[in-house]
Amino acid sequence: MPGTPKFTVSRWANRRPVLRRGRGRDPLGLRQALPGLLLPAVALAMTLLAALALGGAFGARALAQRWQQGAAAAVTVQLPDMDQARVARTLAALRELPDLVDARPMDQARLAALLRPWLGEIPALPLPAILELRFDPLPENPEGLALRILSVVPGATVETQGVWVARLVALATRVEQTALAAVVLVLLLAVAVATVGIRAGLAARQDVIAILHDLGATDGDIANRFAGRVALLCALGGAAGLALALPALLAFSGLAGSLLGRLPVTRLAELPWRALPWPWLAALPVAVAALGWTTAEVTVRGWLKRLP
């Protein structure tokens, strides 16, 4: 038997515990308990879905904003001249319409600005009178409304395209809200699946955890080991999911370009790279990793409470 060992270590008993990394620094055997397939695959799928939903939400918002800019009023009524008395009589008659919340003549300066690209600067040009009407709720039957206005204002020109634009804007807004809800749902699903995976890892390593606990490891030591591994796997899966989502998002953005006034895409360089919500997309893998880390911390610390 060799001689008595030289001990110099008792002072370490009260130091803040940290499980080190490196060779043999995976005492929990998490590479086997949390294999590098399930969690990255889940993170990949969830990030892919969330990125597509996020892209859809931002696309719908861009469409709604563009359409709203082009349709200030639901209905416009064009009178052949600017006779103020006739404008006043017409407005009085129109205010009798049901569900009308606002009726006013379009500002002449704004009208001139709208016409300038086509007619240029012609100060002497007589402009027609344009009346803008707003309804709440929007009329169910725009064509019937146009006929009714014509019966009140004979000789006028009625444009009801704004009703359809308003309906499309409302639809796009709903699409945006639904897509954002889908992002939240996808992230919640990711939390649920990660919890199942972490619990499986805990069950596979409960004997090892008990040994580490008996050797003086704190809940934080053990939970941090799990959380670090889960966050790493989620970040890798999330990055892969985002990479897979990008071609689809660029394709969708290219298709929506014609609705947003952009030229058709014929070359790779013309893809609408700048149209994508990059900060939000880049945050997705980080958010997935942070969710995985938090889920692991909460799950493992909760599980460890059963130990004395």
Add this chain to the structure above:
Amino acid sequence: MAPRAGGLYVGKMVRFTSVGLRYAPPAGSSDPGMGQDVLSDLSFELPAGSFHWLLGPSGAGKSSLLKLMQLAQRPSRGEMEVLGVITSRARRGELPALRRRIGVVFQDFRLLPHLSAFDNIALPLRIAGRAELALRADVTEMLRWVGLEPKAESLPPELSGGEQQRIAIARAVVMRPALLLADEPTGNLDAVQSRRVLSLLQEMHRMGTTVVVATHSESLVNAYPGPALRLADGRLER
């Protein structure tokens, strides 16, 4: 807190006062044995630096008593003091630091099978935050002490039972614990390996560590006589 000198505890290492232990029955369990007292009315003191056998037949409660002393279990009743801390009233967060001053050796070794002998011994030091460079010398010294330096990179399944138990002892004492507990440490070993393991434990005792060894082997006690706590049906025999 009693005074300590040179890393060793001076005074009463362990003090039990009317301690009882009852395992809570698992939810939905209909086992009438669960929920009954496994230890009752235990009162004793172990002075610092002492060596004690913990004796009794199988089922007497030896392992449960060792679990209480290693803080792997909380008593159901009574007051328990270990290393100067009344652990029966201590907060849960206070216990890990205390556990790092208690070494435990088990009959089934409880080594981590995916870690080498070196890394198993290094585990308590890494948990305590010891730097890698600094721990290497201590672990190598421990491997040399238990005569297994050439097996540093071997995994536990590649070692014999006696070698695994010596690695387990090295892991238990590498932190220079004030209290060393051994639960049937020779239960799975032949006579030669048993003597070797007992020699290691007695060497720790000579160095000032308080040692408690649970066994049901009277022959082992006869070979290494010493004071004993005798348990029967969860109670101490006087």
